[in-house]
Amino acid sequence: MEKKEDRRIERTKDSLRKTFKELALERGYSRVRVKDIVEVANYNRTTFYVHFLGKEELAKELIEHEMKDFVHEFCKPLRDNPVLDLRQMSPSGTDVFHYIKENRSYYDLLVCDDPIPDINRALLRELQDIFQNRMSFVGDQASEINAQYFIHYRSYGIYGFILEWIRSGYDATPSEMARRIINLLYYHSPIMEQISENT
Template sequence: MKAKKDKLSKQSERTKSHLKKAFTELINEKGYSHVSITDIVTRAQYNRTTFYLHYTDKEHITEELRKEMFTQVKCKSVDRYVKGKEVYVASMGPRSFDLIHYIFENKDFFNLYLKEDTIPGLYQDLPRAIYETLEEEFILSAAGKNNINSAQQKLYMAHGTAGLILEWIRTGYEASADEVSLQLVEILKSFAKGFKISFNGREAYE
């Protein structure tokens, strides 16, 4: 019985993944407001009944896609680091920012940030996810005597990081993910000598 449930669960997740991939492709091609459920199921090669087994409407699949990617931005920002262990910025390299490589591997979704007719609220998600991660997880040690753990400082860092990422996306990923990661390391070196990941855990997406 458990094996059957696990199989059904995996099949369901695979179906939902196909639907969300089709949805993302179509937004890139047509714009969010012009994509219909019929478009989604046709592209994903399913029928409308299958869609409605998983989602109530277009807004439902939109919200799930937003939440999924919001959560992934937060996870990819911290998961490579051991909680409580000091990370020294001087020792960081091109593979130190999993988020950058994740964005490169999921260009179809992150290209939606370039669309004028895109998922409602999407433009705010990237800086908000980075800010929440910094505020909830990161304890920074300054290169000088300044306090770099204030909410204002982390908000500034979040918007600066998001801005650099969005410019990278706008250039068509001209630089490699490794090169962008090294740019972020150099920026971090200018004001921080290291950081730790706290033990408090993440708050859920709201």
């Protein structure tokens, strides 16, 4: 019985998150009210407040939920092979850009005029965390290319690639985007290794 209850709760929260994303993209974050969310999702305010303290908590949970999935997809190649040779990596070996395009209802929010607070910083923070704590480069210059300033360089570079791809209406295929990122990462060292399995 408890699992059935848990599934019902998760379905309700999924519906509220989905509706919130749609309204934030259509109207802008600041113009979305709890009243709007529950009316469109066909719930009442009491149901909303059982799950969330307010719009801000819903937004925070939405970002956390999406970033967890983003990190899972981004780090997938290293889970399959803890030491990765980028020279041998096929663009089809990463699914992160397929994931982004399939979840454009979230990622389009990164480039809207009135975005959810912290949505952009959250993506950048996750990219920085990946290169700080989850994967690193191997080679003669490893200490330099794994230094903080290079972590920022890579993180901002990939973040910029993603934003421009979204702004351009996903004009390149996910495989082409993967190829570009592989080239960006390969620039200083072709070998990457997994630091943490917490991906």
